[in-house]
């Protein structure tokens with residue numbers, strides 16, 4: 001009897017130990033739960049028109065508190081932002097197109113209502129003079145000029161004239177973009193004179209007439225916030241900073257929203273669990289965890305923070321920016337600031353020693369995420385983004401959701417940054 005009871009206790013203990021080991025410091029089940037929560041309909045793509053970003057910020061602050069952070073604060077700032085929160089309809093020769101799949105709006109486009117002839121640009125025999133002569137013809141009055149995007153980019157001096165009210169009599173632009181249509185950036189900081197619509201070549205090929213019913217709303221001085229958590233270290237004469245943006249593209253009309261599971265619920269959930277890890281294992285230095293707003297609207301939250309830091313930027317021993325780590329490429333992409341290069345070999349060493357990624361693939365520093373405002377201010381930092389995996393093609397589409405996001409790169413990223421700090425503090 002006694003032996004039986006002892007055996008039972010040992011068995012219970014064993015199960016507990018094993019399940020703890022399975023959960024690991026990275027706590028994958030909780031990670032998945034937070035990613036799914038942030039990409040759910042409740043937050044409407046963490047954009048501005050429906051206050052999804054505000055609800056998400058509150059949720060993240062609560063998560064940091066639950067994680068055991070010593071202090072959680074909100075850093076408010078405002079932004080001007082163009083949104084599409086009303087009608088979003090388009091017909092091509094009478095055929096109804098699907099918003100977010102067949103077409104979307106350029107972020108700084110005005111709304112547009114009406115029916116317009118389509119003028120297809122002859123890209124094989126392009127001649128700027130002929131284009132403007134054609135557009136002056138009565139049959140082309142008030143037309144939408146349709147052209148493959150990269151061609152318009154190559155000839156942007158000519159095409160930018162078509163965006164101005166006084167430049168031409170055309171009604172606006174249709175940019176052809178190969179499927180999947182990507183709603184680049186969150187929304188504009190301005191609204192241009194004439195509408196610009198992204199459309200797939202399949203949806204617009206040979207089309208003679210387009211009807212549009214699209215509403216926009218320009219929000220001036222929208223109040224949003226960065227969420228800042230701190231876990232106290234043993235010493236306060238330096239700190240490490242983890243950053244991830246939690247905003248995303250919001251919605252495109254009434255029906256479509258962009259869940260942004262990979263971009264960037266994946267990085268946000270990671271810094272919440274890193275905060276939990278350091279709250280449970282007191283670090284040598286103070287740790288800051290900053291969830292930025294306004295990234296997909298041109299790095300606005302991180303730029304605001306870099307201009308108004310809560311601790312001086314020169315105190316940062318290293319900054320880790322996690323953006324889109326919800327993927328499964330065994331090779332990890334990164335960018336490193338000039339000031340961060342001295343310690344870059346330590347990342348490669350940790351990666352090798354711990355057998356995390358097959359390799360780190362370092363690209364050129366670019367203004368593509370929140371590390372950039374820090375990199376240009378001399379902060380040692382690394383940007384980690386898992387590119388070219390199976391979730392990557394859904395980037396900035398409504399399909400970046402809880403079904404397409406991948407959880408493979410989370411654990412190695414977690415171990416890479418914690419392993420780096422551990423050795424950097426030795």
Ligand SMILES: [Zn+2]
Nearest residue numbers: 263264323324
């Ligand atoms: Zn992002």
